[in-house]
Amino acid sequence: MADLRHTHELAFAGDVVIKRYMDSKPGAAEREWRALNLLAEYAPGLAPEPIGYEAGVVTMSRIDGVPLRGLFATAVHVTALVEALTELHTAVPPDVLRAVPLRPWQLEAVADWVRRRGASWEPRDPPADRAVREGLRWLESWSPGESGVTPVFGAGDGNLANFLWDGVRVRIVDYEDSGRSDLAFELAEMAEHVSMWVDGEVEIAHRFELSPPVERRLRECRKVHALVWLFLLSHEHPRNPPGTFGRQVERVLATLGA
Helix, strand or coil, X not given: CCCCCCCEEEEEECCEXXXXXXXXXXXXXXXXXXXXXXXXXXXXXXXXXXXXXXXXXXXXXXXXXXXXXXXXXXXXXXHXXXXXXXXXXXXXXXXXXCCCCECCCCHHHHHHHHHHHHHCCCCCXXXXXXXXXXHHHHHXXXXXXXXXXXXXXXXXXXXXXXXXXXXXXXXXXXXXXXXXXXXXXXXXXXXXXXXXXXXXXXXXXXXXXXXXXXXXXXXXXXXXXXXXXXXXXXXXCCCCCCCHHHHHHHHHHHHHCC
């Protein structure tokens, strides 16, 4: 799930990056180190190369490139993004993936977080209050089940800032929430991330060839992630333009069909 807190510090030494994690995010350094090693073996070039690890600190190679967040996303960029995500999700062989720990914030945990935020919601304005009300009503009637679950390796963060365009391909950084995951959940997390629409709509979900059960699960997961962002954006943040919360309210109501 999106984390708006500062979780690490970065230091640069030439072509080397030193990433020091805060104590407030236990396990993050281990997850990053595991991901870098897995991808170095099964998808070389997609992520930074692992160099060194000690408690709470990961040293890795530096990747050149321009973050896709804020960049005018052309068809070339979107195609390269889809290719990078496909490589990420499918790189780790199934027998290896089964031994990878689940990523933090699985679907049930995210849904519970939404319920708690909804229960403590203070009335604000009619459209926002309606979005919360309709979201909680849908959530109470929804049961995720196992239909459409497709195990993949997931980065655990849909922020376009973590996807770097080097002029030829897209490469991916930041694996602090990575691990074994579910394809529909990962695609939904990215499709609903504020960075995918706040600076200009970037729609990727339809670019993947998905089975009908995965498509259905994706639609439901998008509703959950849209509700997550409803609460995360309920207090305007300087990194987003004014009016972002109002736009999210409209997105939630549209996603819910309310």
